[in-house]
Amino acid sequence: MPELRVPSLQHLARNWRDDPEIIARILVRLVLDPPRFSYNPLYSAVRDLLVLGVPYDQVVEGIRRVKRESVRNNLLGVLPLIRDHFAGITPDFYQTIGKRYYPVGRGLMVPFEPPMIYGVGGQLYFPWFSFWRSNPIAEERLSLFVTLVEEVLLQDPDLEDARFEILDFSCPDPKSPRRLTVIDARDVPRVGAARKTEMLEAFAQGYFRALEELYTPSSPPGDRPDDPISDPDQPNLFD
Structure with missing residues (x-):
């Protein structure tokens, strides 16, 4: 059986619900029927276009090899939007950021790995890419995500002045092409401390209930992970 790994910060926010039982059902369903691809090639495309100056046609050709x-x-439905957004931008610097962890509770450490930061004319930019075609993080879940990111990343003195932007590549309905909506995180309401605690507790309960359902004592030994939360990396499970 596929393993239930600790979801990333963005997947915590997207899959959060008020009811832990619903969260557990979502997580179990994602383990039993996971998505079969990753958007990682698009992060490489951003780097190629923004930093390396690779011609767009060459980047497209690389994607066509999938x-x-x-x-x-x-992937090709997103690539033109990435090109248009970064057109004309020549960063003074570009760097990746090491993975950070947010303590949700009950020993659950949720990873967050920003794709990059870059600087232009003295302004530091921190873009976060939402590649979900449908049901992107929105409303209170978006507020939760921005609140947690601010705590885990933007309290770093080197990053506190970064312009945090959410690049949402979803489409308004299944038959429409994708479009890019840029959300300035400064415009997103933060979740208060008490409400944040409630939301994180609900997620932790849902996560551990999912573990109980997936890995019961009657499960064959080979189906049970030795330590289901020891390795919080999750390259594809919730993409």
Whole structure:
């Protein structure tokens, strides 16, 4: 059986619900029927376009080498929006940021790995890419995500003045093409301390209930992870 790994910060926010039982059902469903591809090639495309100056046609050609047609078309639907957003930007510097962890509770440490930061004319930019085609993080879940990111990352003195932008590549309905909506995190309401505690407790309860459902004592030994929360990396499970 596939393993239930600790979801990333953005997946915590997206899959959060008030009811821990609903969270548990969502997590179990994602383990039993996980998505079959990752958007990681698009992060490489951003670096190629923004930093290395690779011609756009060459970046497209690289994406066209993806074997599965549905995955290839999905990536190619986002790529022009990335190109247009970063057109004309020549960063003074570009760097990746090491993975950080947010303590949710009950020993649950949720990872957050920003794709990059870059600087232009003295302004530091921290873009976060939301590649979900449908049901992107929104409303209170978006507030939760921004609140947690601010705590885990933007309290770093080197990053506190960064302009945190959410690049949402979703589409308004299944038959429409994707479009880019840039959300300035400064415009997103923060979640208060008490409400944040409630939301994180609900998620922790849902996560551990999912573990109980997936890995019961009657499960065959080979189906049970030795330590389901010791390795919080999750490259593809919730993409």
